[in-house]
Amino acid sequence: MKKYPLPQEKIVELLTSEQIGRLATTGADGFPYITPVHFVFMSDKIFIHGLAAGEKLANIKKDDRVCFEVEKMHEYVQDELPCDTNTSYESVIxxxxxxLITDTDAKITVLNVLVDKYTPQHSGKSYPDAMLKMTGVVEISIESCTGKHYPA
Known part of the structure; x- marks a missing residue:
């Protein structure tokens, strides 16, 4: 058991409020590949978007197992000893x-939520067909989710 587990409501708050997450996939060479991504949390899933082709999508097609991480740093917790200095934070793994979502309507639904989160001034606008074709939307079904924090 973790010493400072993050309560479920704080996990949801962090997944809803933070701007950048990190997606880890397994590369063709067997090494982990981590990508910072914009994301939304909805319907108990994580959704990300990016180009419809690239290393992370190629990795997902070969092995759909992924890890997703988000954190929020609050402040440094100073101590008299340098090794005892810490960071107050919250994190979710x-x-x-x-x-990869292939249904156009489902893709548009996710893109609308992403636009609402990151560029609300563009909410309600339509997407050109060419843009939809070159945009990949990934759905991550959650198998396990843990949160942790370190208090100030």
């Missing part, structure tokens, strides 16, 4: 399975 998710393990799950990723799939």
């Amino acid at each position: 998710i393990r799950g399975h990723a799939v």
Whole structure:
């Protein structure tokens, strides 16, 4: 058991409020590959978007197992000894399975939520067909989710 587990409501708050997450996939060479991504948390899943082709999507097609991480740093916790200095933070680690969304309506639904979160001034606008074709949307089904914090 973790010393400072993050309560479920704080996990949801962090997944809803933070701007950048990190997606880890397994590369073709067997090494982990980590990518910072914009994301939304909805319907108990993580959704990300990016180009419809690239290393992270190639990795997901070969092995759908992924890890997703998000954190929020609050402040440094100073101590008299340098090794006892710490950081007050909250973090969430998710393990799950990723799939590329191919249904256009489902893709647009996710893109609308992403636009609302990151560029609300563009909410309600339509997406050109060419843009939809070159945009990949990934859905991560959560298999396990843990949160942790360190208090100030």
